Amino acid sequence: MRIEELDTPAVIVDWDVMQENIRSLADYCLKHGIGLRPHTKTHKIPAIAKMQIQAGCQGITVAKVGEAEVMAAAGLEDILIAYPVLGTSKLERLAKLARDRKITVGVDSMEAIEGISQVGRRADSHISILIEFDMGMQRCGLQSPEALVSMARNVEKLPGVRFAGIMFYPGHIWDLPPDQLPALLKVSQKVREIREKLRQHGLECEVVSGGSTPTAYNSHLVQGITEIRAGTYVFYDMNEAGVQACKLSQCALKVLVTVISNAVEGKAMIDGGSKTFSGDRLISGDKTGFGYITEHPEIKFVSMSEEHGHLDLGLSSHKPSVGEKLSIIPNHVCACVNMHDQIYYHRKGIVEGMWTVEGRGKVR
Ligand SMILES: Cc1ncc(COP(=O)(O)O)c(C=O)c1O
Incomplete structure (x- = not known):
């Protein structure tokens, strides 16, 4: 079957483009001696x-934890939960996961660490802990190297947990790759400072886990980094293209839609809105629109209702006919994937199969 024959809206992945994205970053990491631990929130597919x-x-x-369970059930054996795990129910599930595979958790509070310590102790095992440091995103993470060292020392005193290293997410760096040097040098300097202070207290920092998709190919600028957690790179999207983290031709995932109406002058409606694409606005480039229409870039995807995508034909000499299919690169691919039960993959336009988005909706 050709992709145009799929019922719409349908999420379609170009197999070859995705494989090249996977290979290319793996090669870069190998070349620079950096580990790669991709964030699977982008695809949620074991x-x-x-x-x-x-x-x-x-x-x-x-x-x-729910995403970890899906991946563990499929046989993935080394999983970092880069998110604080809190509350009895999640901690019990964490203990079960840690029984048969390597589980590491990223945290920034003693409340989280104490909970993990209790389940680790009960299971007679040691769950590895990465302490998160805030490099500037102002989301999670300790604010000073001293606070991090103090927390690491406390981890060392508790049963059932083991201080494995530090974690950070440079989600505040959205410069074009050639302009990232100053921001990444600051990160590098902070990593050096933290490691030095840990060493002074006799603490080994085995893991320095960082990375993002916009900064992925500059990760070697952060000295001492041991692994990166880029996730979006597997498919890329318009946010990444807007900061030249990828070319449009590297965007492996598109949403195939059908034009359902062209009755309103100057507009066309497609059969996907915010329940198909997610409501994410473009946060890079010209920060306008809800996706890139590959067949007709001059047609602008200007707004969305839940089930309608509103196309503005003002700059286009082409008026899409009702029933016409279009393929659209979403703004934020991770949020888009999470709206769908299945994703189709194709090679050169021929559908070869389908994946279930198994981690979809696993928000607990
Ligand atoms: C903690 C953490 N690590 C890694 C990533 C992956 O980053 P990216 O989306 O830039 O690939 C994210 C993304 O949200 C994240 O929150």
Whole structure:
């Protein structure tokens, strides 16, 4: 079957483009002696996680315990939960996960560490802890190297947990790759300072886990980094293209839609809105629109209702006919994937199969 024959809206992935994205970053990491632990929140599909491992990734990253369960059930063996795990129910599930595989958790509070320590102790095992440091995103993470050292020392005193190193997410760096040097040098300097202070207290920092997709190919500028957790790179999207983290031709995932109406002058409606694409606005480039229409870039995807995508034909000499299919690169691919039960993959336009988005909705 050709992709145009799929019922819409349909999420379609170009197999070859995705494989090249996976291979290319794995090669870069190998060349620079940096580990790759991709964040699987982008695809939430164990089969893709396994391809990333096969390409040389040392393990995977997830945000939620539920995502870790999906990946573990599929046989993934080395999982970083880069998100604080809190509350009895999640801690019990964490203990079960840690029984049969390597589990590491990223945290920034003693409340989280004490909970993990209790389940680790009960299970007679040691769950590895990465302490998160805030490099400037102002989301999570300790604010000073001293606070981090103090927390690491406390981890060392507790049973059931082991201080493995530090974690940071440079999600505040959205400069074009050639302009990232100053921001990444600051990160590098902070990493050096933290490691030095840990060393002074006799603490080894085995893991320095960082990385993002916009900064992925500049990760070697952060001295001492041991692994990166880029996730979006597997498919890329318009946010990444807007900061030249990728070319449009590297965007592996598109949403195939059908024009359902052209009755209103100067507009066309497609059968996907915010429940298909997610409501994410473009946060890079010209920061306008909800996706890139590959067949007709001059047609602008200007707004969305829940089930309608509003196309503005003002700059276009082409008036799409009702029933016409269009393929659109979403703004934020991770949020878009999470709206769908299935994703189709194709090679040169021929549908070869379908994945279930198994981690979809696993927000607990
Ligand atoms: C903690 C953490 N690590 C890694 C990533 C992956 O980053 P990117 O989306 O830039 O690939 C994210 C993304 O949200 C994240 O929150």
